[in-house]
Amino acid sequence: MMIWVNGELHDADDARVSVLDHGLTVGDGVFETVKTVQGRPFALTRHLERLTRSARGLGLPDPDHDEIRRAARTVTDATPLPLGRLRITYTGGISPLGSDRGDNAPGLVVALGEVSRRPDSTAVITVPWTRNERSAVAGLKTTSYAENVVALARAHGQGASEALFANTVGQLCEGTGSNVFVVLDGEIHTPPLASGCLAGITRALAVEWTGARETELSPEVLEHAEEIFLTSTTRDVQAVHRVDARELPGAPGPVTAKAMRVFDERAGDDLDP
Ligand SMILES: Cc1ncc(COP(=O)(O)O)c(C=O)c1O
Secondary structure, three states: EEEEEEEEEEHHHHHOOOOOOOHHHHEEEEEEEEEEOOOOEHHHHHHHHHHHHHHHHOOOOOOOOHHHHHHHHHHHOOOOEEEEEEEEEEEEEEOOOOOOOOOOOOOEEEEEEEEOOOOOEEEEEEEEEOOOOOOOOOOEOOOOOOOHHHHHHHHHHHOOOEEEEOOOOOEEEOOOOEEEEEOOOEEEEEEEEEEEEEHHHHHHHHHHHHHHHHHHHOOHHHOOOEEEEEEEOOOEEEEEEOOOOOEEEOOOOHHHHHHHHHHHHHHHHOOOO
């Protein structure tokens, strides 16, 4: 596997960043995960736009989209994969040991990993920890993901693949790496961005392509929704067949199955929607 590090392609074994990189010392960085299909990135323009929004939110200089596109092409050409996960990491660069950022150039790493297609349905849990919709970094895709690591480990410990958070005012928010949708009276709903969730690329496409509505939802909705599904770059649209102790037999239900179909068709028609 070849990895792009600050302008050069390296073998994975010798790809290195400084131990003083602010991304490493304090999690001062932003990232994107982009799906690649037969070596071609999906929705790269939207991902690059979000990377810029996240970088601006942290006060990092705008990332160079042309350089990232070149890096993406270089790593995908170096390792042909049927289905991949392109990881773009952009950090504060070499900095002092505290929270102050240095004056050095930002760091850029572009790496590719292989993934297998996710199952059509999965189990999720809810966790007692909150997303802070008023955080300085709410809605930014930063590399400070330790809360997600903890919550996801709990999910795995309970035989689930995702953990869902509410926010500080008790509204349903999102998963550790996915957005959540529910079906109520046959209509699809997802929490609004004001809930503090990430503006998922897959979420936005699912809203556009299915007509899902953005609605403030209480976590209790998970106890009675007719159907539940997740969206993310690596899941596309994925049905939920269990949430905590509640089974949803027959998942994907009809509304989710249609959303999955529509997503596959539209995504297949246009690699950069
Ligand atoms: C916290 C969080 N929410 C939602 C998502 C889903 O976003 P996307 O559809 O852009 O992958 C992600 C992405 O991995 C995420 O990290």
